[in-house]
Amino acid sequence: MGPMDGAEKPSFADLVRVFARIGLLSFGGPAGQIALMHSELVEKRGWIGEPQFLHALNFCHLLPGPEAQQLATYAGWRLYGVRGGLAAGLLFLLPGVAIILALSVLYAYAAGLDWFAAIFLGIKAAVLAVVLQALIRMARRALDSLFKQGLAGLAFVGLFFLDLPFPLVLLGAAAAGGIVASLTPSWLKLQAVPADPVRTARPAMRATAHTIAVWAMLWALPLFAVWIVLGGDHVLMDIGLFFSQLAVVTFGGAYAVLAYMAQEAVQGFGWLQPGEMADGLGLAETTPGPLILVTQFVGFLAAYRDAAPFTPLLAGALGALLTLWVTFTPCFLWIFTFAPWIDRLQNARGLTGALAAITAAVVGVIANLSLWFALHVLFGSVTERRLGVVRLYWPDITTFDGLAMALGLIAGVHLLVLRRSVAEVLSAAAVLGFIATIFI
Template structure:
C-alpha cells in the first residue's frame, strides 16, 4: 500500500485535525480546504493524484469529501492514516450537530442558535462559490470540458436527471474522447509516474470486505436483539444503511428521498424540521450528509420507549452516523489499491477527467441552490429549477456574504478569522433587526 515515511504520522495527525475543523461549506468548500492544505501548502499530494482521488470518490456512494480525506490519508500512511483522516473529518460535525440536536429537542426555538447561524451561513456561501471557481480553474482546462460542465449543470438543474446517469454519461464520453480526441481533454492526461505497478493481490479483499460488513451490520443487529426488530432504533439503522449505498452525488442528491421517507412514511419529523437540520449541517464542520444524524436523533427521541428520550436520541444519532460512514471506509480500503493502478490508463484517466467536469457543473447548481435559500426569503420552481423571488432579496446576508468573499479571495484572510467575524457580526446584526 502507498505510504510516505518522510511525513511523520504526528504531523499528518495535526494536519487532518486542522482540515476537520475547517471543513465548512459542504463538499465544495471541504475539497478546497484539503487542496489548499495538502497540495498547495504542504505539497504532500501532487495535483494529478489529488484530482484522480477526487474522481474516484465521486464515483462512490457516500460523502465524497470524507472519502477523499480517507483516501488521501491512506495514500500517506496506509490504513491507520485513512482511519485517522476519515474519523477526524466526521468528529467535529458529529459533536456540533449532537449539541445542536440536544438544544433543538429541549428548546424548540433557540434564538441564540439562529443568531449565530445567521452570519455563518453567509460566510459558508462565499466559501462555496470561491471553491467552485478555483476548482473549475484547475479542472476545466479546455472548451470541451467547460461545455461538459455546463451540460451537466443544465441536466441536473433543469431536467433533474439522476446524478449517477450524469456521471456515467460523462465517463463514457471522456473514455471515447481520450481514445479518439485526446486534445479535447487538455495536456498532461498521463498522470504522475510514481504510482505502483504490477498485479494487485486480491487477498486484502478477504480481510477488508468481511470485516467491514460485520462492523457495518453489528450495531443494528445488537439493537434488534436488545429492543426487538420493530423498535424505531432498528428501523432507523436499517433505513440509513440503505441510504448509505444510494447517496451518489453527495447529500443534496439524496436529501429529497430522505425528507420524503422521514416526513411522509415514518413521520419522524415535520416538514420544516428537515430544513432546520439542513441548516445545522450547512453551518457546522463536516460532511453535509450528517444532517441524517439530526433525523436519527429526533426519530428515536420522540419514540424511545422503553429508553429515556435523551438516551434514545443519543443512540439514534450514534447509530445513524455509524451506518452512514462505516461503508465509506469499506469502499476506500477495498478499492484504493486498484485505483492507484488505474492512474496509468489514459482512457480511464480521460473518463475520470470528464467526470470531474460534470461534477463541477453539478456542484455549481448546488451552490446556486444554496444561494437562493440563504440570500432570498422566497423561492419558486420554474422549469424544474429552484429560483429566487428577486424582491425577497435579503440585503444583510448578501452584505455578510460579500464581505466574507472579499476577505477570503482578495485580502487573503484565513477561514477561521472570517468565520469568527461573520458569525459574531451576523449574530449582532440579527439581534438588532429581528
C-alpha cells in the first residue's frame, strides 16, 4: 500500500518522527489538530494529496468518536497499513495521555486547597466561552438549511427539557436524514450524486469480518478481565461499559461526546460535580492530543473515589487506562474495518443524509451542554423540577457567582472578539481567577 497521489513513500522512521511531532504540537481542539496534520502531511511533505486529505476527513466525520485522531490513524494506514495506522494513531495520543494523567493525579490531591480552587474558578468560567465558540462555529458550518435548523432545535428541546436519551436523539436524527435524503435532498443541501460514480474494487468480506472479530475481542478483553476478577458491580465495570457505549453512539465530533458524557458522569453516575467536569474540559483544552482525552480525567476520578480493593492512586490509574482502552480501541476498529470501503461508503446517499442530519442535531447537543455548564458554573445551587414530562433546571438566585460571570465575559471577549487562542484564554483566566480570589 503506497502513499496517496503517487508521492514518494516516506520511510517508516520518518512517519514515526512526523507523527510524534504532530502529537506533541496538537493543541487547539479538532480544528487546530486537523490544520496541523494538513500542514505537515499535505503542504510540507506531500505524502497525501489535497483531494485525498479532504476525502479522508469526510470519511472520518462519518464515524463515531474523535475525528482528528481517526484522521491520523487513517493517514498512517494509507502509508503503511495496520502498523502505520497504529503508529500514527498512538503517537497522536500518547503525549496528551501522559500529561492528562499527571494533571489528574495533581487534581485529585490538590482539589481541596484554596489556591487550587481559585485557579480553576477562572478555568471553569473560561470554558463557558470555549464551548460557546464551538457552538457558534458548528452552527455556521452545519445549519445551512431550515430543515437542519429545525433538527438542531428539536435535539436541544429533547435533551434539555424532555431528558430524552442521547442515543435516541441521534438515531431519530439519522432516520430523518436518511428519509429526507431519498425524498427531498435539497432540504439537507446534499450535492447531487454523479450518475455513474467511480467504483473501487469491492474489499474482501472475509478480511473485513476478520478485522472486526480481532478488534472487537481486543476491545472486550479488559472488560472480561474486570468482570472475572472484581465482578459486574465494581466501578471499573461501570467505567468500561459506559465508555464503550460512548464510543459507539457519539457521532458528530468531540463536543458531542462531551455533551453526553458530562451529564451522564455527573447526573447519572455521580462520579463528578458539574464544576469538576468543567475543570476536566479546561485541562483537555490546554494540553496536546484529542479533546476527548477528558474521558481519561473522568475515569481516573471515578475510580479514585471508589477505590476498593485498591489504593486510590492505583484505582485511579486503572480507571484512566481502562477508559483510554475502551474509548480508543474502537477508533482503530472503525478505521481498519471501514477504510478499505471509503469510496463506496461516501457514494451512499442515505448514509450521507443521515450523517448530515446528525451533524445538525449535534448543534442542539452542544447548545444543551453550553446552557447546562453555564447554570452550574454561575450558580452554586441548581435543582431539577418536573412539570409532567418537562424537566426544568432551577437555579438558586442567591448563589449567583458574579466573579465567575465577570471572568467568563472577559474570556468571551478575548476568545470571540479579539481572537485569542484557547490556550492563551484559559491560561489567562486561571491567573485572573487566582488573583481575584486573593483580593476580593
